[in-house]
Amino acid sequence: xxxxxxxxxxxxxxxxxxxxxxxxxxxxxxxxxxxxxxxxxxxxxxxxxxxxxxxxxxxxxxxxxxxxxxxxxxxxxxxxxxxxxxxxxxxxxxxxxxxxxxxxxxxxxxxxxxxxxxxxxxxxxxxxxxxxxxxxxxxxxxxxxxxxxxx
Amino acid sequence: xxxxxxxxxxxxxxxxxxxxxxxxxxxxxxxxxxxxxxxxxxxxxxxxxxxxxxxxxxxxxxxxxxxxxxxxxxxxxxxxxxxxxxxxxxxxxxxxxxxxxxxxxxxxxxxxxxxxxxxxxxxxxxxxxxxxxxxxxxxxxxx
Numbered sequence: 001x002x003x004x005x006x007x008x009x010x011x012x013x014x015x016x017x018x019x020x021x022x023x024x025x026x027x028x029x030x031x032x033x034x035x036x037x038x039x040x041x042x043x044x045x046x047x048x049x050x051x052x053x054x055x056x057x058x059x060x061x062x063x064x065x066x067x068x069x070x071x072x073x074x075x076x077x078x079x080x081x082x083x084x085x086x087x088x089x090x091x092x093x094x095x096x097x098x099x100x101x102x103x104x105x106x107x108x109x110x111x112x113x114x115x116x117x118x119x120x121x122x123x124x125x126x127x128x129x130x131x132x133x134x135x136x137x138x139x140x141x142x143x144x145x146x147x148x149x150x151x
Numbered sequence: 152x153x154x155x156x157x158x159x160x161x162x163x164x165x166x167x168x169x170x171x172x173x174x175x176x177x178x179x180x181x182x183x184x185x186x187x188x189x190x191x192x193x194x195x196x197x198x199x200x201x202x203x204x205x206x207x208x209x210x211x212x213x214x215x216x217x218x219x220x221x222x223x224x225x226x227x228x229x230x231x232x233x234x235x236x237x238x239x240x241x242x243x244x245x246x247x248x249x250x251x252x253x254x255x256x257x258x259x260x261x262x263x264x265x266x267x268x269x270x271x272x273x274x275x276x277x278x279x280x281x282x283x284x285x286x287x288x289x290x291x292x293x294x
Contacts, residue, residue: 007182011205015212016219018174018186018257023220025167026160030231035155037279037286042155046164051260053168054175058265061176071183079185079266085273092252093259097278099244101285103233106256107249108188108213110242113229115214120231124242131246132193139251 007073019112025050028112030104037101099131175261187258188213189249252278 026032026046035044070076100106105113105124113121178186182205194206220226231238249255252274254263259278263271 005204007205008208010177010181011208012212012215014174014178014181014186015209015214016216017177017212018171018188018209019213019216020220021167021170021172021174022213023167023217023226024170024224025164027167028217028229029227030229030233032158034232034286034290035158037282038290039152039283040287040291042153044155044158046158046160049161049164050168050171051264053165053170054172054261055264057169057172058175058261059267061172061180062262062266065179065183068180071179072181073183075183077179077183079179079183079262082268082270085270089252089270089274090277092248092250093254093274093277094248094252094281095244096248096252096255097281098285099241099246099248100256100278101282102244102289103231103238103241105231105238105241106188106245107192108255108257109229110245111188111192111210111213112216115217116228118229120235120238121229123235124231124238124245127239127242128246129192129196131243131248132189132196132250133246134243135247135250136193136196138247 007075010073018108019115021054022108022112025053027106028109033104033106033109034101037104171257171261172265175257175265179262185258185262187254187262189246189255190253190258193250248278 022028027050032044033047035042036047065071065077103124107128110121110125110128114125175186178184191206191209194202195210217226233241245255252259254271254274259271259274264275
């Protein structure tokens, strides 16, 4: 059994759990997300609690992972160092933030909402996939290095 | 600043966040992978041989999540505040920007901050800042 096949069921279960958390947290509701980003209007601080809960549990797991040679399913860890800050990181993140603010949707909730067979969610998800494809072409033409696996 | 007490939902936010962190943490411990949704999806555009199955399975799990959630708790349909054209532009920016910046809210925000990555902290601060400015412009300047 290849590594990829062995991780098939855990991957599905983890996607399901991740999406379940997104539904419970309110992240799948664009107005809720924009309510958090709207600090000058009526501000809904809920998303700070989502982040707090996620990073609190996440820190524990990433701390534990440092004590292991390989993952519990025997895979090598694909995350390690910190590559430092560069213009590509800043420009990309800035562009991402504009799209996120404009719509109230980031990639996780975009896919979860697609699972509800919503027309607007489908438009967003298709455009997002196109944006990813465009970036790949742009990176190839501009000879920009693409990190293999970070996010 | 005025708090929106009507919509403030600390408990579902905190417990939903904890589930997200649990999924991301288990992804690291079991698969040795960072659960960054944009990175997992982008690996399928175009698909790379030998690396497709786990990515497709994770995305399938995300797609199945609302149906599973609706079995235990009522789930409201998403209400988009913007029209199709705006959503298309926003989607392009989200997809392009997340890849150029090598991460989104899950990869840099949840996983990056959890593993104390400076790079991810800078990315998170950057997209939070431009998202806040965008919402400010849309809601309070161009309205």
